[in-house]
Amino acid sequence: MIVGAGFGGLRAARALASAEVAVTLVDQRNYHLFQPLLYQVATSMLPPESIAYPVRAILRHQKNLEFRLARVESVDFAKHELATSAGSIGYDRLVLAVGGRTNFFGLASVEQHGFGLKDLDEAVNMRNQILRSFERALQERNPERRRAHLTFVVVGGGPTGVESAGALSELVRLVLAKDFAALEIKDVRVILLEATHALLAALPEKLREDTALRLWRKHVEVRFGAQVVEFDGERVTLKSGEVIPARTLIWAAGARAAGLIERLGLPQGAQGRVRIRDTLQVPGHDDVFAIGDAAVLEREGQPLPMMAPVAMQQGALVARNLLRSLAGQPLEAFTYRNPGSLATIGRNAAVAHLGGFAFTGFLAWLLWLAVHIAQLIGFRNKLLVLVEWAWEYFTYERAVRLITADQVRERGD
Numbered sequence: 345m346i347v348g349a350g351f352g353g354l355r356a357a358r359a360l361a362s363a364e365v366a367v368t369l370v371d372q373r374n375y376h377l378f379q380p381l382l383y384q385v386a387t388s389m390l391p392p393e394s395i396a397y398p399v400r401a402i403l404r405h406q407k408n409l410e411f412r413l414a415r416v417e418s419v420d421f422a423k424h425e426l427a428t429s430a431g432s433i434g435y436d437r438l439v440l441a442v443g444g445r446t447n448f449f450g451l452a453s454v455e456q457h458g459f460g461l462k463d464l465d466e467a468v469n470m471r472n473q474i475l476r477s478f479e480r481a482l483q484e485r486n487p488e489r490r491r492a493h494l495t496f497v498v499v500g501g502g503p504t505g506v507e508s509a510g511a512l513s514e515l516v517r518l519v520l521a522k523d524f525a526a527l528e529i530k531d532v533r534v535i536l537l538e539a540t541h542a543l544l545a546a547l548p549e550k551l552r553e554d555t556a557l558r559l560w561r562k563h564v565e566v567r568f569g570a571q572v573v574e575f576d577g578e579r580v581t582l583k584s585g586e587v588i589p590a591r592t593l594i595w596a597a598g599a600r601a602a603g604l605i606e607r608l609g610l611p612q613g614a615q616g617r618v619r620i621r622d623t624l625q626v627p628g629h630d631d632v633f634a635i636g637d638a639a640v641l642e643r644e645g646q647p648l649p650m651m652a653p654v655a656m657q658q659g660a661l662v663a664r665n666l667l668r669s670l671a672g673q674p675l676e677a678f679t680y681r682n683p684g685s686l687a688t689i690g691r692n693a694a695v696a697h698l699g700g701f702a703f704t705g706f707l708a709w710l711l712w713l714a715v716h717i718a719q720l721i722g723f724r725n726k727l728l729v730l731v732e733w734a735w736e737y738f739t740y741e742r743a744v745r746l747i748t749a750d751q752v753r754e755r756g757d
């Protein structure tokens with residue numbers, strides 16, 4: 345039984361394809377989501393369906409697998425049973441691969457009024473909000489209120505915050521400036537707030553500095569030592585007491601384990617993730633494994649990051665360890681092979697840290713494009729994304745400038 349068809353769960357399910365076991369894969373969504381490109385849906389670059397793929401289509405040919413669309417509510421470890429939105433389901437061995445969710449660090453006002461970026465609905469909501477802010481600004485006569493509509497605050501200087509801020513600034517300057525010629529472009533502000541004194545903290549200093557410089561060149565105001573304490577939908581308040589009038593706050597400042605993990609009563613570590621052994625088993629439950637963002641293993645005193653390569657490598661190992669445990673063999677310990685880091689800052693600009701080499705600029709950007717295309721699931725999605733990127737690159741247009749949802753989470757009306 346694998347719960348979660350994300351990066352880890354899907355890798356585990358596929359790795360069991362030729363084994364003599366019956367695999368049940370449960371997910372609350374019927375699609376696998378490529379979260380690293382969510383920010384491109386939010387900034388009108390890609391349509392939502394280009395970064396999602398139906399689980400049934402991915403696993404159609406896997407004869408030993410059954411997919412169930414259901415939300416797991418709790419687990420009875422003694423009875424070996426899941427309570428789900430579609431009834432209870434029994435298991436012999438369980439893999440928890442339920443991923444993570446946005447961490448608002450208890451800031452209720454930010455959670456209520458700000459925008460997280462974790463699933464497709466949130467990305468589309470954010471796109472609607474950005475485009476609607478320009479429409480509202482055009483209709484607003486009061487200059488202060490107009491500027492507040494055109495001020496976009498991105499919180500968090502990790503990869504998601506950096507990539508979102510760069511893409512948003514380019515959307516504004518390269519595309520929306522043409523659509524809204526009556527607005528003053530100098531009234532638009534994209535502000536990236538980082539509580540510490542560095543962007544992309546995991547990268548070497550040279551790359552961190554280069555990232556900040558490139559963002560400045562793209563007209564993103566990067567602010568360090570800026571900690572948000574409140575957002576009421578109209579004003580962002582910082583710990584220093586400074587108030588920034590803004591109607592849009594994008595929260596990219598943290599992640600924690602999915603809600604299910606909190607309900608299971610298992611030992612939790614950093615970011616609320618389940619503590620696991622090197623074999624990926626949950627202590628005290630030899631037949632339960634946890635992987636990816638939902639689980640935490642420490643290396644050199646630091647938790648392994650909540651990133652796709654960790655989840656995928658653990659997915660591959662959990663499949664091997666499941667078979668070993670069924671055969672009564674000793675289980676393998678997890679060793680993480682860090683493939684390196686890549687982040688893009690917009691057109692022709694990215695930073696890369698691979699195998700001890702640090703480089704930036706066009707080459708890093710090309711590599712970023714290639715890696716992301718290669719990792720997308722499905723030939724159609726690869727082609728779709730490639731065509732959208734090429735179209736945007738050569739025409740300076742973003743086709744998906746649509747305000748779509750009927751029930752837009754309106755801000756500051």
Ligand SMILES: Cc1cc2nc3c(=O)[nH]c(=O)nc-3n(C[C@H](O)[C@H](O)[C@H](O)COP(=O)(O)OP(=O)(O)OC[C@H]3O[C@@H](n4cnc5c(N)ncnc54)[C@H](O)[C@@H]3O)c2cc1C
Binds near residue numbers: 347441
């Ligand atoms: C905006 C964003 C950008 C990112 N960018 C990068 C990047 O550039 N590089 C990188 O390496 N990583 C990136 N990540 C992190 C990466 O996406 C995660 O580390 C990875 O998805 C973790 O894989 P996972 O299998 O643990 O969980 P996920 O891929 O999140 O999958 C979890 C699955 O479990 C399902 N699920 C959850 N709860 C339940 C339940 N109760 N019942 C049933 N199903 C459930 C979910 O629907 C989901 O399908 C990014 C994440 C985000 C949000």
